[in-house]
Amino acid sequence: MKNYSENPEHYKQLIAQINSEVDFPGYLVAHGYRLLKRSSGSQEFGKEAERIVLQTKRNPVTYFNRNDSLDKGRFFKYLHKRSANFYVAIKQGLGIIQRDYPEPSPVKVKKKNSKPISLEKCYHIEPLTRPIYLTEGRGLNIDTLKSAAFKGRIFNAFHINDNDGRIANIALPKYGLDGNIKNYTLYNKPYRDRKDGKIKKFRLFLNKRYEYLFVSNPNIEAEKVVCVESGFDAMAYHELHGRPNVFYVSLSGHIDDKKLEQFHQWHNKVNRSHDLPLHLAFDHDIEGLRYDLVLLSYWLNRKSNQVFIETDWNRPVMRLKLNYLSKSVAMMEQDTDYINAQISNCPRGMPKGLQKAICYRDKVIWELDLNRIVLLAQHSRTFWKLTVEALSKCFAQDILKMDKSPTMKDWNEELISVKKKSGCRLASLL
Template identity: 80%
Template structure:
C-alpha cells in the first residue's frame, strides 16, 4: 500500500467512497450497539458506556459521541478513531461497504410536545436582578455589568430548591449573528455532590447548540475586537481597561470549526471594512496558546491571499505548516528570517530548547512546544508575544495582537488579584 503522501488524492477518493456507501446504522447494530431512540433526523445508539448519535438527514451520515466532544464526523472518522492506524482503517472501511447489515429495529418516533416550552420559561430566565455570584465570586462591579457593552446581555436563571428557596444562577446567552439567543450556559458557586461528596464546578449547558458564542453589544462604535475564552474574562478585561469601546467575542470552552465560522461572521459584522485590530486575550496556559494559534490561523486563512496555515496538535506540540500560494522561495526565506529575528530579540536571545521555523522548498514548518514555552521563567509572555506578533506582521499586516493578562492565568483572575492587593474586597456593588 502506497504512503498517503505519495498519492493523497487516491486516499481521499477511498475515504469519500467509504463515507458515502457505508450502512452506518447497520454496522453499529452488527457491532453490538442497541438503538435507544429514533427521530425523523437522528438515531441514538448505546454500547456499554458509549453513546453514538447518527445524524441521518445528512448525506453522508455524520455522528457524534455524547461522551467525547472530539469523537465526531463521518463514518471514516469513527472507524479511524477505533483502528490501529490510518491504513488499517482504510482496509476495514473498504471491507465494511461490501457487506449487508440488518435494518435498525423499529422504534416509535419521539412525540413532539404539543406546546413548545422555551429555555427562558423552562429555566426561569429573566433580567439580572441578583448579581451576587458575579460580584462576590467573579469580583465584577455593577458599573461593568451595566456598561454599554454588557447591559441587558447577562441574566438570572432561578432554580427552585427542594425547600422552595430560589437559587439565583447566572445565565450567559449564546447568540447567532442575527442577534437571536440560541442557548444559555448557567453558572454558580461550586457545590458538593450528594452522590460522591466531591466539590464540583456548577456549569450547565442548556442544549446542544454549542457552536454559538457569547458576545458583547455589537451596536457600539468599537475601536477594537477582543477574543477571550469566557464571558467572565470579557467583563473583567472591560473593567480592568477602563471600559473601552470594545467588542468582545467569547469562544466559551473548546474551539471547533463551527465556532470559528461564527467567530468570523461576528468579526465581519462588527468590522465589515476589516480595519479594527483583533486582540487575542486567551488564557496564559497551554490551551490558551493553542487557541491563539487556531484562531490566528483561521483568521489569516480567510483574509490572506498569500498563505494558508495548517495546524496539527499533538500535545504539547503545535505544528504550523505555512503553505505559500505563490510557491515563492524568496518570500518563504524572507518571512522565516523575519520570524527568527523577532523571537531571538529579547535581551537574552531565544530561550534554549525552543525551535525556529524551518524553510523548505515548498513550505515553512514551525514546531512550537507549548509546554516548554509556558514554563519559561518570567519570559513566556514575552516570547509568546513575539512569536504570535511575528506571524501577525508577516501575514495579517500586524492586525492580530497578543493581549495576555500581566500576572495571572486569565483576565478574571487578574481582576480579583488586583482588587485583593489594593485592599478592595471582591464585592463591589457601587
C-alpha cells in the same frame, strides 16, 4: 416419549425445528404481552413488570429479559424456563409451531407537544437582578455589568429548591447572528457533591447547540475586537481597561470549526471597515496558546493572499506548516529569517529547546512546544507576544495583537488579584 439420553440427536432436531419455525412475536401477543417499542432489528414486549426484547434480525430470533440477565436465548429456552419440565416444553413447542398468530398491534406514538417549553420558561431565566456571584465571586463591578457592552446581556436563572427557595444562577446567553438567543450556559459557585463529597464546578450547558457564542453588544462603535475564552474574562478585561469601546467574543470552553465560522461572521458584522485590530486575549496556559494559534491560522487563511497555514496539534507541540501561494522561495526565506530574528529578541534570546522556523523548497515549518513556553516564567509572555506578532506582521499587516493578562492565568483572575491587592473583599469561589 423416549428419554433424552436414549436419542439426544432426535431432541436436538426438534428444538432446532421449534426455534426456526415458531412465530415468537405472535406467541407473545397471544399470551398477553404488548408491543412497547420497535426498531429495524428489535421489538420490546411488556406484560405487567416483565420486559422481553426480541432481536428479530437474528435467525432464529433470540430474546433477553430486561429484569433477569440469565433469562435469554432462543424461543425454546424461553419456553423451557416457563414449562414444568423439558419434555412438556418439547410437546408445547411442537404444538406452537403448528399455529398462526396475528401481527402485533402497532406501537402508539405519543404526540409531541406542539408548543415546546422555551429555555427561558423551563429554567426560570429572567433579567439580571441578583448579581452576587458576579460581584462577590468574580470580582466584577456593577457598573461593568451595566455598561454599554454588557447591559441586558447577562441574566439570572432561578432554581426552585425543595423549600421553595430561589437559587440565583448566572445565565450567559449564546447569540445567533440574527441577534436572537440560541442557548445559555448557567454558572454558580462550586458545590459539594452529596454522592462522593467532592467539590465540583457548577456549569450547566442547556442544549446541544454548541456553535453559538457569547458576544457583547455588537451595535457599539468598536475600536477593536477582543477574543477571550469566557464571558467573565470579557467583563474583567472590560473593567481593567476602563470600559473601552470594544466588541468581545467568547469561545466558551472549546474551539472547533463551527465556532470559528461563527466568529468569522461576527467579526465581519462588527468590523465593517475591515481595519479594526483583533486582540487575542485567551488564557496564558497551554490551551490558551493553542487557541491563539488555531484562531490566528483560521483568520489568516480567510484573509491572507500570501499563505495558507496548516496546524497539527500533538500536545504539547503545535506544528505550523506555512504554504506559500506564490511558491516564492525568496519570500519564504525572507519571512523565515524575520520570524527567527524576532523571537531571538526575547530578553534571554531564543529559549533553549524551542525550534526555529525552517524554510524548505515549498513551505515553512515551525514547531512550538507550548509547555516549554508557558514554563518560561516572567519571559513567557514576552516570547509569546514576539511569536504571534511576528506572524501578524508577515501576513496580516500587524492587525493581530497579543493581549495576555499581565500576571495571572486569565483576565478574571487578574481582576480578582488586582482588587485583593487594593484591599477589596471578595467572596471565595471555593
